[in-house]
Amino acid sequence: MKKFIIIFASVVTVLFAAFAVYYFYFLPPNKTLNKIPLPPGSLSDSIVVFKSERKLLLYYRSKPLKTYSISLGDSPLGHKEKEGDEKTPEGLYSISGRNPNSKYHLSLRISYPSEHDKLNAGKNGYSPGGDIMIHGLPNTTGFLKDYYVNNDWTDGCIAVTNEEIEEIWGAVKDGTPIFINK
Structure with missing residues (x-):
């Protein structure tokens, strides 16, 4: 016994x-902050990211439309300097394209690297990297969805849920400025 x-x-x-x-x-x-969907036809004329707070805000005419929680790269502190550093760039960029067939549901390309980023990386003998996106979760997420939603896991991109990237995708046009803060 x-x-x-x-x-x-x-x-x-x-x-x-x-x-x-x-x-x-x-x-x-x-971490999903605001589950109320954007009204149909909503458009954003700017995006602001606060890396330290893990927030992405869509704005229209200087008024916030919606706030999203985000996940960043495995090394979220500081500005992206070189390929493979897993950092998210900081500064003013724009949405420069979109991929409807992304490995991460949908993705919006961020215009990194700028000419300034290329010069700085080149001075130090590095490639600045690229392929920085706002995207959804991996298409193979499965039961790990909550892990991806609640942790930093990207290689320097800005990740939201699949539902959120669909909403952002519809509200943001190519050329929309994105300001990424510390």
């Missing part, structure tokens, strides 16, 4: 620990 109690207690402890790891690591509270 004593052996049974020890085995039972061990199994319960392992199951509890596994549940705790899953709950606290993979399922932290969902």
Whole structure:
């Protein structure tokens, strides 16, 4: 009987620990801020990102339309300087294209690198990198969706949920300025 109690207690402890790891690591509270959709036909004339707050705001005529929680690269602090540093650039850019067949649901290209970024990287002997996007979650997310929503995981891009990128995609035109703050 004593052996049974020890085995039972061990199994319960392992199951509890596994549940705790899953709950606290993979399922932290969902960061989605504003679940009220934009009204149909809404247009944004600028985008502002606050990296330190993990927020993306759509604006129209200097008034905020909606705020989204974002995920960034694995090294979110500081300005992107070179290819592979997993940082998100800081400064004024624009939406320079879109990919409806993205590996991340939909993606909006950010005009990084600027001429200034290229010069700075070149002075240091680096490639500045590129392919910086606002995009959704990986097409193969599966049961890891909450992990992606609640953690920094990109290679320097700005990620939102698939529902949110669909909304942003519809509200933002190519050429829209995006200001990315620290």
